[in-house]
Amino acid sequence: EVQLLESGGGLVQPGGSLRLSCAASGFTFSNYAMNWVRQAPGKGLEWVSAIRGSGVSTYYVDSVKGRFTISRDNSHNTVYLQMNSLRAEDTAVYYCAKDRGGGVNDGMDVWGQGTTVTVSS
Amino acid sequence: QSVLTQPPSMSGAPGQRVTISCTGSSSNIGTGYDVHWYQHLPGTAPKLLIYGNNNRPSGVPDRFSGSKSGTSASLAITGLQAEDEADYYCQSYDSSLSDVVFGGGTKVTVL
Numbered sequence: 001e002v003q004l005l006e007s008g009g010g011l012v013q014p015g016g017s018l019r020l021s022c023a024a025s026g027f028t029f030s031n032y033a034m035n036w037v038r039q040a041p042g043k044g045l046e047w048v049s050a051i052r053g054s055g056v057s058t059y060y061v062d063s064v065k066g067r068f069t070i071s072r073d074n075s076h077n078t079v080y081l082q083m084n085s086l087r088a089e090d091t092a093v094y095y096c097a098k099d100r101g102g103g104v105n106d107g108m109d110v111w112g113q114g115t116t117v118t119v120s121s
Numbered sequence: 122q123s124v125l126t127q128p129p130s131m132s133g134a135p136g137q138r139v140t141i142s143c144t145g146s147s148s149n150i151g152t153g154y155d156v157h158w159y160q161h162l163p164g165t166a167p168k169l170l171i172y173g174n175n176n177r178p179s180g181v182p183d184r185f186s187g188s189k190s191g192t193s194a195s196l197a198i199t200g201l202q203a204e205d206e207a208d209y210y211c212q213s214y215d216s217s218l219s220d221v222v223f224g225g226g227t228k229v230t231v232l
Binding site for chain 1: 168169219223
């Protein structure tokens with residue numbers, strides 16, 4: 001069964017850091033780009049970051065550039081999102097999503113259940 | 122504000138047809154980038170409904186269909202059912218932003 005399982009969310013103070021993990025199973029992980037998508041309370045879906053299968057190319061929405069880093073470990077079928085200098089506006093449910101192909105606009109066909117990040121003092 | 126514009130809400134009676142629009146521009150849909158559609162029920166993982174403008178993944182009922190023309194795309198739901206009550210999002214790529222972009226979402230209510 002194709003599956004994504006996120007972990008690492010929690011409560012953190014403004015300026016703090018968290019690392020989210022997404023463990024994948026049921027498909028050839030290194031063949032596919034992976035994404036992080038978030039949904040703030042009462043808001044819509046917002047794409048945050050993507051990484052191609054090889055891990056060489058990474059992409060970020062402007063609001064997280066310089067603060068978030070996406071990476072992947074293809075030997076452990078896991079994608080990560082290191083989040084530094086967290087702000088209140090980063091509070092959201094973070095979803096890990098598999099791209100249908102190797103690019104970043106093929107459609108996201110597998111999603112995790114999400115992990116909640118709350119930035120508050 | 123998203124670069125892809127969707128109506129915030131739509132409604133229909135069971136059995137009716139609902140069409141959700143997704144309006145973009147020359148830097149995204151108009152350039153030829155594919156449009157994808159997702160269904161999202163609160164507290165659950167979003168689900169891919171349509172990929173590549175008009176393709177359904179296996180398991181998605183044929184009541185759902187997608188189309189694209191010019192700088193806009195649409196998702197049609199025919200034979201509306203109570204279980205279709207959810208939020209729907211379009212998604213594409215914007216070359217000016219160099220970002221994957223989502224529409225603001227449309228909440229569909231089944232009357």
